[in-house]
Amino acid sequence: MPCPSRRLVYFSLEHLTPVPTLQPGDYPLHEFHGFPQTNHILSLGLRDTNDPRTLKGNGNDFVIVQTIRGSRKVTPATFTSFARTLKPDILFALPDIPYTQPPYSQKRVTKSIERTQRWLTNTLISQHTAGADTKVIPAIFGHLLGGAAHDARSAFSAGLLEPFDSKTAPSLPHLNNLDEALDGYVLDLIPIRLSLGEFGPGVAPPHPGSESSSTGTPDLPLNIPNRSQYTTLLLSSLDPLPSSKPRLITGVTAPHDILHHIVRTGIDLFDSAWVQHAADWGIALDFTFPATKGSTATKAIGHNLYDEKYALDFSRFANDLKGATELKDDGVLEDPQLLRTCPCAACSPSLVDPAAVTVDQRLPGSEPSSVEFSGSKTHAPPFTRAYLHHLLHTHEMSAHTLLALHNLSVLDLFFVGIRDVLGEDETIGDRFIAEVERFKEIYDEEGWYGPNGILEAGRTAWRNVDLARGKGRFKRERTAGGQAQQAAEVADTEAT
Ligand SMILES: [Zn+2]
Known part of the structure; x- marks a missing residue:
């Protein structure tokens, strides 16, 4: 597949087993997953930033995570030690984000700010002390905290810019403040939406054997997001900080969200x-930026292929x-001459004629060994x-x-189009604004979100199929898995 950009891949520690830490080599996270450093930038953080499920409260020196074996405590020292071994290119500094049932008191929000900044300070001190022993120091991105409170968000950013006190300064002589250690910022929408109570009482903590814990898919809210409200909160965090550093957002759920942000x-x-x-959830995405020329009718962003239609x-x-393979108008769909090509394995399956492949089966070393692929690569319909x-x-x-x-290719091409329109300077001009407006007119956001939207229909259909298959072996395994998880959680609780 053509690679129009260098990929940034995120790993959450809570979803990893310790096995990658045993991978030999200089860059275990890259090597274990088969991502060459030339093609991929790998980032590591603690949690799945899109998981809204509520958990038990964090402590002064630990964060609760949801692993495949149930909930666990992770200390800042453990997190740093994993990061040092795995050597990601970017490390998302450990944040204290509350995932307990909202609302969160002012005291809790203040605690989360203090803990996050203390943990970052301690990590930097230990990194500086380790000095020569640390072969690679990854770039560090910091989550910007403060929940849904403007004051708290501004206070967190102000804290990053505050000069170190006389006790900390001698330990970090190369830095004036925490912000100087950060290479980028992370803004998370799920914690904001959780703080605003958008998930309602429907999202209960996962319990063993329940639908959500057995499938591992969180209950994302699928209503149209209140983007203007989130933007004012996010700007409370960003305004005090330098604008030159990259800003990464997590938790968007539609192309309209991306263009807005x-x-x-x-x-x-x-x-x-x-x-x-x-x-x-069985949904094939279907949009481009700029929107296809000549389009006037409203179009769906995607198709729920579970649907009988x-x-x-x-x-x-x-x-x-x-x-x-499509070169001319098939009379049913848009004129292919005007369309971009989706390079994915479903739209453009590549073919190598097996008869044209010769494999050298001689033992290595006996003669020069080679594997030859002759014949031109073609595509199937x-x-x-x-x-x-x-x-x-x-x-x-x-x-x-x-x-x-397919969906990742659609998103890739969407960003290629965005970069094309922004131009080499990547500045937002009149043409970009006009294309964003045209996109919003053509692609139907209301049919995507909401209780009758494509997202919800896909999720419901997927759950029904998932439940239907749980009749024989799947059900027994699920029940057994649920019991094992329950036992692990009880043991964990007793140990604390
Ligand atoms: Zn495709």
């Missing part, structure tokens, strides 16, 4: 968890992106919506793989 909040980097969730739909996944509908309803995992590849 580029224009209004000045965000540079976005996470892609939402397109993976859409792939889990796709059972006999033999068109490709997206109306607004074509496959590599796109997979169809009907085929994916069939795969989804027969519980084939390949359905979700193909959708994930």
Whole structure:
């Protein structure tokens, strides 16, 4: 697949087992996952930033996380030690973000600010003390905290810029304040939405054997986000800080969110968890930026391929992106001459004729050994919506793989288009604003969100299929897994 940009991949420590730490080599996180440093920037943080499930409270020197074996405590020292061993390119500094049931008192928010800044200070001191022993010091991104309180968010940023006191300054002679140690900022929407009570009482802590803990998919709120409110909160954090450092936002759920935060909040980097969730839920994304020329009718951002209406739909996944084999108008969809090509394995499956491949089977060393692929690479026609509908309803995992590849490609091309329109200076001009407005007119946001939207329909259909398959072995495994998790959690509670 062509790589129009260098990929930034995020790993949350709570989802990793200790195995990658045993990987030999200089860069275990890269090498274990097969991501060459030339192609990928790997970042490491503690939590899945898109998981809104409530957990027990953090302490003065630990954070509660949700691992595959239940909830666990992680201390700042443990986190730093994992980071030092795994050697990511970017480390998201450990934050104290409350994931308990809201509302959060002012005292709790103040505590979270103090703890986060104390932990960062201590990490920097230990890094400085380790000095020569630390072969690679990753870039550090800091989460900007303060929940849904403007004052608290400004106070957190002001704290980053405050000169070190006389006790700390001698330990960090190369820095004047915490902000100088940060290479970028992280802004998280889920904790803000949690603080604002948007999740309502419906999101209970996960319990063993429940639907959400067995599937591992959190209950993201799927209503239209109150973006203007989030922007004023995010700007309370950003305004006091230097504008030159990259700003990464987590928790967006639609292309409309991305465009809004580029224009209004000045965000540079976005996470892609939402397109993976859409792939889990059987949704094939279908949008481009700039929106297709000549479009006037309102279009859906994606298609819930669980829906019966796709059972006999033999068109490709997206109306607004074509496959590599399509050269002329098929009379049904948009004119392919005007469309970008989706390079994913579903829209443009690549073919290598097995007959044209010769593999040298001689023992290495006996003669020069080579593996030759001759013949030109060609592409097959796109997979169809009907085929994916069939795969989804027969519980084939390949359905979700193909959708994930497609959705990530759609998002990639969306950002390629954004960069094209922004131009080399990456400045927001009249043309960009006009294209954002045209995008909002053409792509239907209301049909995406809400109780009757495509996201919710996909999630509901996926859950029904997930429940339907839990009749035989799956159900027994799930029950056994649930009991094991419950036992682990009881042991954990007793130990504390
Ligand atoms: Zn595709």
